[in-house]
Amino acid sequence: MHLHYLTLERQAAFLAARLRGSEIRDSFTQRKNEWVITLDVPGLGEPAFLLLGCDGQFPFVLFSEQTRRGKNSTDIMPELIGKTIETVAMQPGDRVMEIRFSDCPDRLLLQLFTHRANFFRVDRENRILGSFKQNRQLSGSTFVLPDNERPVLENFDAVSFAHKFQVDRPRALQSWLTGFDLLNSLLAREVCFRAGLDPQSPDLSSTALEGLFEQIQDLLAEYREAAPRVYLENDLPQRFAPGDLLHPAFSEVRPFDDINSALRWFNFQQIRLRAILQKRRTLSASLQRKISALQHAKEQLLQAPESPDKSEHFKKLGQLLVSQPHLLLSGLTEVEAVDYFSSEMQPIRIAVDPAKSAVENAEVYFQKAHQSRRDAGDRSENLTRVTEQLEMLEDIDREMQQAADLKNLEKIERELKAQHIVQYRGEAEAGVYRLPYKQYDFKGYVVWVGRNARDNDALTFRHAAGEDLWLHVQGYSGSHVVIRTGNRTQEVPSAVIDYAARLAVTFSSARHASYVPVVYTRVKYVRKPRKAAPGAVLPERVKTVYADPI
Numbered sequence: 001m002h003l004h005y006l007t008l009e010r011q012a013a014f015l016a017a018r019l020r021g022s023e024i025r026d027s028f029t030q031r032k033n034e035w036v037i038t039l040d041v042p043g044l045g046e047p048a049f050l051l052l053g054c055d056g057q058f059p060f061v062l063f064s065e066q067t068r069r070g071k072n073s074t075d076i077m078p079e080l081i082g083k084t085i086e087t088v089a090m091q092p093g094d095r096v097m098e099i100r101f102s103d104c105p106d107r108l109l110l111q112l113f114t115h116r117a118n119f120f121r122v123d124r125e126n127r128i129l130g131s132f133k134q135n136r137q138l139s140g141s142t143f144v145l146p147d148n149e150r151p152v153l154e155n156f157d158a159v160s161f162a163h164k165f166q167v168d169r170p171r172a173l174q175s176w177l178t179g180f181d182l183l184n185s186l187l188a189r190e191v192c193f194r195a196g197l198d199p200q201s202p203d204l205s206s207t208a209l210e211g212l213f214e215q216i217q218d219l220l221a222e223y224r225e226a227a228p229r230v231y232l233e234n235d236l237p238q239r240f241a242p243g244d245l246l247h248p249a250f251s252e253v254r255p256f257d258d259i260n261s262a263l264r265w266f267n268f269q270q271i272r273l274r275a276i277l278q279k280r281r282t283l284s285a286s287l288q289r290k291i292s293a294l295q296h297a298k299e300q301l302l303q304a305p306e307s308p309d310k311s312e313h314f315k316k317l318g319q320l321l322v323s324q325p326h327l328l329l330s331g332l333t334e335v336e337a338v339d340y341f342s343s344e345m346q347p348i349r350i351a352v353d354p355a356k357s358a359v360e361n362a363e364v365y366f367q368k369a370h371q372s373r374r375d376a377g378d379r380s381e382n383l384t385r386v387t388e389q390l391e392m393l394e395d396i397d398r399e400m401q402q403a404a405d406l407k408n409l410e411k412i413e414r415e416l417k418a419q420h421i422v423q424y425r426g427e428a429e430a431g432v433y434r435l436p437y438k439q440y441d442f443k444g445y446v447v448w449v450g451r452n453a454r455d456n457d458a459l460t461f462r463h464a465a466g467e468d469l470w471l472h473v474q475g476y477s478g479s480h481v482v483i484r485t486g487n488r489t490q491e492v493p494s495a496v497i498d499y500a501a502r503l504a505v506t507f508s509s510a511r512h513a514s515y516v517p518v519v520y521t522r523v524k525y526v527r528k529p530r531k532a533a534p535g536a537v538l539p540e541r542v543k544t545v546y547a548d549p550i
Helices: 005-019 158-168 173-177 185-195 206-223 259-303 311-323 358-402 406-418 453-463 494-506
Strands: 023-031 034-040 048-053 060-064 085-090 096-101 104-111 118-122 128-131 229-233 236-241 252-255 334-338 347-351 437-442 445-450 469-473 481-484 516-522 543-547
Touching: 005 048, 005 060, 005 085, 005 096, 005 259, 060 259, 158 206, 173 185, 185 206, 229 259, 236 259, 259 358, 259 406, 311 334, 311 347, 311 358, 358 406, 437 453, 437 494, 445 453, 445 494, 453 481, 469 494, 481 494, 494 516, 494 543
Parallel strands: none
Antiparallel strands: 023 034, 034 048, 048 060, 085 096, 096 104, 104 118, 118 128, 229 236, 229 252, 334 347, 437 445, 445 481, 469 481, 469 516, 516 543
């Protein structure tokens, strides 16, 4: 928030009245951008506090009767302890507040420039003795106010003001007004509104300019005395003003008795709001990526042709091979069997693998029958599941956009993390042990999914057991997936393998495809070639299933 000079001027006057004769008891920082000075204020039984904020967007100087020194605090400019405040005032024409002491020639200069806020202890020659930020670099240099080339309104009367407009010939009135020292864009729009003038008007009569000048003088006089206001929209603070604003339409206005209370509430609410917006942006980006992926998957499912159910046909071919094993002569790749299932018992040609027996060839057709039956039902099932997930995430997105509280956003964040839509970041830097896999539970089995290429290696070769099942998408990059078998002696159910295969597709570069081949084998049959890239392995004795992403 760019603090207007009038606002700081009024705050300096407020602080001067409150702090005159106050002795500094303590001086510390416990947050990156906040300096706290503890004061013994005459007539006040309890300690009071001067809060100095160097936040890049919301610099502030505030009086408070409530705060405390935390365990992680650090001393700041201890040379000021024991000094007595004599006065607080603004440096003429700029956003620099000065604190003088009655028993010390040093002064505090509080530079409240947005993105360049800093606090300095200087001597009589303005040599910097210490600073809140960049202390080593700035100590010993001279504090110099930046040149203020903006024309000073107090040097103008109505005639010279109108003459300057005619000489400058501005393209837009509002932009021209902000060139004066006491007018920012907010006040420029306000005086234009009160004078009944178009802020974008490039041409004004002498009478209109005279009326505008009078409105400026009246507004500045009003804002030096009026009760400050905070304007809100949907319970969120939008504008701070030293007095009434007539031109913007806000749903709510909150008046304050003094400038300090208004600034304190507005600044801290704005900092809270910024944290909410940052959290919302982070969550929204992750959520939108997932929503886009689901929308793409739904479109593919809608556009994909329905898979015909050939399960009965494949089952019949398998049964015919079992019933007529004598047909499989050495070297044949196709046999002609009698179709006992047709009334005419006509011959039917069946492709076979000459290296396999009749029973083994029949098993291939039985597996095709199972796959065909599953594929026929999968399209409808997948479409329903994707649609439900999409609707759920869109509901979460709407709830998140309306959340005006960090607690609600953090609750949504935990929900998204539980669904692996938002990832846990920075845990390793914070000293928290991070497992190289995500864990899923399905029908009593635990399934691990590697987080990245290096984690894939750790998962497969350091965490998984030899008898665990290992899966990976064939022909695509992606996560290693491990089905934990534990001490089970029975085979892993096909439903569990199918689920793990779908996870493998979901966490791979084939996540937008369908009917993707996924190979699986025991972990003990996966080896790492020498000098292979992270995540690159050679699996042996693999079997293949086909799966769609979750």
